[in-house]
Amino acid sequence: MSIPKFYVRGLVFYTDSFMSTRMKDIARDLGVSVITISKVLRNHPDVGDETRERVLARVKELDYRPNLAARSLVTGRTYLVGLVVPDLLHPFFAEIARSLSEALRTSGYYLIVSSSDEDPDLEEQEINQLLARRLDTLIIASCRSTVELFFRIEKQKTPYVLIDRTLPGLSANFVGVDDEGVGMLATKHLIDVGCKRIAHIRGPETSPGIRRVEGYKRALTQSGLKVIEDYIITEPKGDVETRQRGAEAMRQLLNLKPRPDGIFCFNDPMAMGAMNYALDQGIRIPEEIAIIGCGNLHYDDALSVPLSSINQHSRRIGQEAARIALGILNSKIALKPESVIIQPELIVRRSTQRARTKNVPSRAKPRL
Amino acid sequence: MSIPKFYVRGLVFYTDSFMSTRMKDIARDLGVSVITISKVLRNHPDVGDETRERVLARVKELDYRPNLAARSLVTGRTYLVGLVVPDLLHPFFAEIARSLSEALRTSGYYLIVSSSDEDPDLEEQEINQLLARRLDTLIIASCRSTVELFFRIEKQKTPYVLIDRTLPGLSANFVGVDDEGVGMLATKHLIDVGCKRIAHIRGPETSPGIRRVEGYKRALTQSGLKVIEDYIITEPKGDVETRQRGAEAMRQLLNLKPRPDGIFCFNDPMAMGAMNYALDQGIRIPEEIAIIGCGNLHYDDALSVPLSSINQHSRRIGQEAARIALGILNSKIALKPESVIIQPELIVRRSTQRARTKNVPSRAKPRL
């Protein structure tokens, strides 16, 4: 790189390579100013028709695209929204990523995704990176248990929306399902189908894990059933490697006396793991043990025993998060934090369909 | 914004808000030059220990992070890699995204993902965006059938790696499975378990779809079986809404006389759809019809009839793509395009386990 700059530029012009085109090059070619090019590219009205035509022609010819990093530097906007999730492979988050990306794209925003692997330190690193890149908004399904990081985000004036998980003591934009409702809905359903000894394989110490347990307990209490702590199995990393954890939890539950006859699992993969383990032990589902999960994943109805579940409406979570994010970005004034709580929906399949059923909502449609 | 700039900056200093910190601010506070700050932040050795300490202290105190957009503008590097896939929800691509992101992160690169929804025009738009952002590399599972777009990428001097799908007439970096091998492996397996009339629900007109058909035909021919065109069902968008398509294809196949007794499906969701439809019609699997898919998705062994499949090693695809991308980024000279062809692996489960089995490789491990 000891070649003087102007010489390099000279080469560009003749060899059509090495460095990429800039507005300056087009301006020189056409004998107009850089500003004019800039205006044309942003559809600014202050340009004569003929000039505009000529510019567009040359832009097309060179397949020119303005450098967005340079633009960002001036405008302070990156048109980039960051999404931080614990695990992209988890269909729940993949679906959110998908709907979010779709919704943002129509407004010209792009999504940059990162995975925290359910590790609070990694999450912090990722968020630091995203902050350094000056993203316009962050959308976060956080695995942190303290609010300090979020205060730091606020200090940088980067708007953010929490999804799926809230933090106590944090007044922020939030979109998620009513998790206590999830716990109640699932547990009440097990009670309705005649289960007497209902266990819960719970999730991690994030808000969904905590609230679903609360809902579970509340449903039991309301129906006059006792909460038995042995029936609550804790699986620390609820959204990672869940099938093995579900199986292990089921192993523990099967050793209890009396054995539970209904299990509400934190999520579907966990329920799948638990169910397979039980089936492998020769236990009949739902006759001996009824099982319900959460997430309503798309393969639930193709399982060896189709799995009852709670629909969390992940698609809507992404859409609502996008709506809030765009609202903030289009508003010149600071908006009050908004909370969108989505109501869960019970989906009944065979894994909870027992003889003594009463009060069961209409069946899920036959598969396909 | 009619407040004079210096006044605004003055406010910053006292109110700790409104605009974000810059190197200039820290330099002023400490009475050193901006350059010194920059050097400290990039671990440049040319800084005295005491100065370095003071800078780091202030940086920490202010929770300062350099503006990466500004840095990019100077260095010409964004430390951003773009991934373009047809569908993030598809576990195959989600897994690739995951492993890719993991591998890149350890070298300081970040991943920006976009979904093309299996739409060539959308894919082009997405790629244009990514090019405008001057990403350091692009990783693309393309749904395009012409190479013109890729020549344009090459003109911008943006290195790229194709994954999963190649294009005829394009000499580019590529990582993917040996798709003809996939077709042969699956079809041969069906032949080995005694199937005589083997159908194929094929994928789209991208290289995996095309090559798998070729492998299917070749396996038939090699075993002295005739290729019957009616037994090949075409499903245009193979990686989108696949279950419905699988079911529909199965409906067509069941109407044929004689009915096929073995089906190789382009991917697992399609196989799931096909299998469920057949089961709902009262057909016994694998006794009446054996089914094999491709992808070896994580729920395959929990299905009502556990699904035989071909493992495509998506994790490795991500890792290899990352390796190639990093190789390009760390090399000062232009490298020759590299091709990594991963060998597929047969996973046998119940959906192809028939009485007349011969020559069947060892069973998949019992679930969990």
Add this chain to the structure above:
DNA sequence: TTGAAAGCGCTACCAG
């Protein structure tokens, strides 16, 4: 309708 001047926040280069 057009464009000159100024500057976004940072780093490369080279002189001291």
Add this chain to the structure above:
DNA sequence: CTGGTAGCGCTTTCAA
């Protein structure tokens, strides 16, 4: 070891 000068590619403001 330190820092001044110059400039990355673009937009903003305002004058012509």
